[in-house]
Amino acid sequence: MIVFYINHFRWQNTFVTMSEWYKTWFDSEYYHLLYKDRDHTEAENFIQKIYQYLTPAPHALMLDLACGKGRHSIHLQKMGAIVEGCDYSENSIQHAKQFENNALCFYTHDMRNPLPKKYDYIFNLFTSFGYFDTLKEHQQTLNHIYTGLNDNGTFVFDFMNIPFILDQLISHETVTKGPVEFNIVRKEINGTLQKHISFKDNGQHYTFTEEVAAFRPDEIMAMMKKAGFAIQDTFGDYALSPYHSTHSKRFILIATK
Numbered sequence: 079m080i081v082f083y084i085n086h087f088r089w090q091n092t093f094v095t096m097s098e099w100y101k102t103w104f105d106s107e108y109y110h111l112l113y114k115d116r117d118h119t120e121a122e123n124f125i126q127k128i129y130q131y132l133t134p135a136p137h138a139l140m141l142d143l144a145c146g147k148g149r150h151s152i153h154l155q156k157m158g159a160i161v162e163g164c165d166y167s168e169n170s171i172q173h174a175k176q177f178e179n180n181a182l183c184f185y186t187h188d189m190r191n192p193l194p195k196k197y198d199y200i201f202n203l204f205t206s207f208g209y210f211d212t213l214k215e216h217q218q219t220l221n222h223i224y225t226g227l228n229d230n231g232t233f234v235f236d237f238m239n240i241p242f243i244l245d246q247l248i249s250h251e252t253v254t255k256g257p258v259e260f261n262i263v264r265k266e267i268n269g270t271l272q273k274h275i276s277f278k279d280n281g282q283h284y285t286f287t288e289e290v291a292a293f294r295p296d297e298i299m300a301m302m303k304k305a306g307f308a309i310q311d312t313f314g315d316y317a318l319s320p321y322h323s324t325h326s327k328r329f330i331l332i333a334t335k
């Protein structure tokens with residue numbers, strides 16, 4: 079029986095604490111299996127919409143921050159941009175590297191650290207924020223994004239819409255993906271949204287927990303403004319419909335430097 083929901087454990091020769099759940103879960107094959115429907119088609123449709131909205135100059139330099147396996151980076155580059163994707167997960171970056179070309183590259187990076195160069199656009203998509211223990215680390219991440227943009231640069235931030243998610247919270251769910259039946263329990267605890275995921279595969283039991291800060295849109299906007307950003311627009315889904323606090327699934331924010 080393998081249980082990852084303990085305070086400290088060893089993972090790929092380093093000790094991680096439970097509060098650092100994102101170091102293991104996103105690096106595991108099971109994360110990619112559970113979310114396999116959040117795929118290239120979803121990414122391609124969204125990128126086409128956002129590109130039409132942003133109308134970037136040809137060959138604008140873009141960063142997909144916390145790019146995972148690079149599904150959005152690939153489509154941003156196909157639209158004509160020069161794109162870099164970075165992520166903490168070495169396995170995801172390793173996978174993404176097969177798509178590299180002279181206008182697309184990937185590197186590992188912890189978003190809590192300063193960016194290595196300046197970009198015209200930075201994207202942080204599909205709830206790739208809210209993982210850290212302290213507000214300070216989240217603010218620091220946004221500060222680094224601000225500093226990592228060229229003057230007049232644009233930041234596209236896509237988070238879950240917490241008021242809607244909490245109102246519609248499905249507390250228990252069983253999801254079958256391929257050979258695996260995932261049992262999912264969701265709870266709001268102390269300002270975080272916790273998702274306990276347990277399943278059995280090849281005779282082994284596994285348990286992972288996602289824990290994401292339940293930042294409400296007004297809290298996100300306050301952090302953005304503190305970093306120096308001007309809020310340009312908000313949207314409520316990947317079709318870029320207007321944002322409504324009670325029925326939008328996403329909170330997509332466009333901020334400028």
Ligand SMILES: C[S@@+](CC[C@H](N)C(=O)[O-])C[C@H]1O[C@@H](n2cnc3c(N)ncnc32)[C@H](O)[C@@H]1O
Nearest residue numbers: 100104144145146165166167188189203204206
């Ligand atoms: C929900 S996934 C989204 C991935 C990708 N944006 C997508 O839409 O497929 C969140 C991503 O954030 C990455 N991540 C978590 N903590 C990070 C950190 N400190 N720095 C950079 N990336 C991080 C994870 O490895 C994971 O790939």
